[in-house]
Amino acid sequence: MTTVDKKKYKVIGTSPIRHDGADKVTGRAVYGIDYHMPGMLWGKILRSPHAHAKIKSIDASKALALPGVHAVVTGKDMAVAADIEVEAGETSLNYMHLSDNVMARDKALYKGHAVAAVAADTQHIAEEALALIDVDYEVLTPVLNGREGMKADVPLIHPDQTTKVMAFRFDPGTDTGEKSNVAGRSQLKLGDIDAGFKEADFIVEREFTTSWVHQGYIEAQNATAHWNNDDNITVWNSSQGTFNQRQLMAEILKHPVSQIKMVPLEIGGGFGGKIPVYLEVPAAMLSKKTGHPVKMTMTRTEVFEGTGPASAAQMKAKVGATKDGRITAAYAELVFEAGAFPGSAVGAGAQGMFTAYNIENILIDGYDVVVNKPKSAAYRSPGTPQACFPAEAVIDELAELVGMDPLDFRIKNAAKEGDRRADGVQHPEMGNLECMEALKASDHYKSDLGGPNRGRGVASGYWGNAGMPASCSIAINADGTVSLAEGSPDIGGSRTSIAMMCAEAFGIAAEDVHPSIKDTDSIGYNGLTAGSSTTLRNGWAVFEVTNQAIELIKARAARLWETEPENVDFADGVFFSKAEKELKLTFKEMAGKLMETGGPISVAASVAPRGAGPSFTTHMVDVEVDPETGKVDILRYTAAQDVGTMIHHDYVEGQVQGGTAQGIGWALNEEYFYDDKGQMLNSSYLDYRVPTMLDLPMLDTILVEHPNPDHPFGVRGVAEISVVPPLGALANAIYAAVGVRMRDLPMAPHKIVKALQEKNGKTK
């Protein structure tokens, strides 16, 4: 369904075949892992087998003596990066922490932490060499849980770290001076929760946990680097942001940013995990040492253990409502495990967790706790799936106490334009209520569950979306086609959606625009392919370049028609004389006349858009739970999401479906299993087990188009939020099916069986 009066578009809203499609279905597309150079060496990383250990010494002499080995580097070979925090688009970053995460210097802080890197003629020789590097460790007791890590008598992972009370990540805040694994404490407060809870007739307070989960992109991290004799460094890799990684490289290597070129190859998934740098740094260092280009790729185990998964969280939520179903107050405590260095997404979780609702009194306490696990990274709506899970579960319990349908309860409390979020900001125009009402009007809602042990759950979600700068350039070809250069890596089809906006502006077909993604030397600055911002911000950039080009072409048409440019107008792909109606030429015809009217036209523009517009969504799921085995079968799933103006219909829908599938995995079976020494026990796809085709049904969508009023094409970010609601929706559906409230993720079969046994034991 579509809503709100929408502009009439010819290209926008259709589903043309993507421009990189033929390359990707024939195997010709070159991804980061596919890159190859003559004379290239292979690099491999030696990783700590311990979750927490002092590195007393590293002896690489035996490895270096192995024929075919060219060089070994360790953390000591790296300059010490500045201990400062900087804006990195995604979140802020501390360069020293980032550098220490790329390769440990004095202490290994998690199992899988890189401690040395070797370059050799082949991958196999490099692997052999790793086994010959002697590292003398002093094994320390690991800290493996956020709440445990907050206690006074546990080992300190960073002995000098003190807790700061912060409003923002990495602000100087108020240093409590208390040495602790709690890196930061923050709070969001709106209104007066004591007064709010006093007003409530029903109050539900519960505790929840979630496990570490991984983005699970199929292409492992990789980097090929060449440090040239003139000290120019080139890196070919798959990343979510070349310009951001260029900056990170410059800071870690202490190398001028202008002497680093990042070349974006095709990227096999990212979901937030390919924002930081990992292999890029040792690959460059090994290249410098050997004079050869060096390629490095991670194994799947290295990806699980040595990159940035999403934080586990321990949480409390308390929500109150009146008898007539109005939520009066909400409280939450969020403890997020940041991993080995500070900086979990707890702040984003706090900002998102109650935001789909209009609640006047809110208090959320957030704790960012370091533990001996990999440093967390962004994962699709970072922090928000974890935090919305308790919110949605408690709100579901309240709906039951009040005696309202869970969807009606949400509709009654839905946040609307002008309502305030927990941080005090007023909601702009958005489609939150429309999503809920669309779901209520759906066939799914009206359908019968049709059997025992079946239940239906709903949950809502919010994600703020990001803006970030973008640059693009166009060149108009004589045949009326357009070459479009972009600088944001395309992970899910964004080059086509951006090309479609370009085509729309010129009144040509999507196929007449030829998009390509350029390296950092060949295009202006671009932010990350993250925050659901790529189509939004590049749409702005395309709007700028096409408008500028149209003005230039108007002048050419004026020359042809021997009039002034202001007498020429452009609409629906046609340039025409305002005075003489018969004087008109299409964009394509004008493109053929550029050479004779002054030469070719190309335009570049950079933008820093604002008004990203938030995302809202509500999901509904039917499940059947096998009470004997605890297995949950998903019978039917519908995601209703405000997607703004859809540019490419099918790829918008694909984002909604893909995020939903990841949320289902998060809810039902994905987790990092650790033993008490901090060893991950399931670091393979077989044992970690992301959802397969057999685990999922068709994923139905209701795409509510509430155009973003602050975007020239009405674009609103669409890519992240769908991962948020499945956690709560499935917990609520399982309760509706078999009467147990699951509050610890994942809701694996053995946990459901145990919960059912406890419930039946009690009732007997």
Next chain:
Amino acid sequence: MATVWIPTPYRDLVGGVETVVVAGSTVRQITRNLDTAYPGFWERLVDDETDRIRPGIAVVINGVVIGTALYEPVGENDEVHYLPAIAGGQS
């Protein structure tokens, strides 16, 4: 005069209230005047070395994220927030 929403952990600087009214026609002036009335804000919000809003903070005016733009104009009845800068992890 703009209405400035005080981040919760800093409300002790302003006597515990959610908002204060501050004069100024740019983010810079607002932040300066806020600091003059309630000392401590400038250091927390602005990095003097770079003359920028500190990393990790996004200034929001009337609900629109304007990022680190210290010289952004602020209107007479505008609402100004200082929020954590947050993006995400698209596929």
Next chain:
Amino acid sequence: MAAVKTHVRTTLNGEATEYLCEPNQSLLEVLRDVLFLTGTKEGCNDGNCGACTVNMDGRIVDSCLVLGVEAEGSDILTIEGVATPEGLHPIQQAFLENAALQCGICTPGFIVASKALLEKEPNPSEARVRHWLAGNLCRCTGYDKIVKAVVDAANTMGGKK
């Protein structure tokens, strides 16, 4: 240290192909790093993601679990051999028309595996498609559009007969 290499003769995408490989090199490694046919993707290198699926003597295998030397005398089809100079295979076309790929890294494996299915069973049910392709992981799409693409391709291919 590099081991002595073995001379292997195969038929690869219809053409006689010879290569030298070490005893510890997988077929996937040979395809990607020796023959530079990088359309066959590496996702896990332990047989759990299906990104490296190739067709070997009529059955689909994870090429990461086959040694390069084992391919002696085999007839191998990789993603590079699926399209013809006349155009894309109907399954490739269906993947494009149904938007069945986002990042596209899993796509070659899905296409090679789907082709083997439709050659055996021209009209599979949705359930059969899901069962056959359960060894191929996709993290972007939620599989919905992949299932639709394979069913769509089956209809197209059936229609041509």
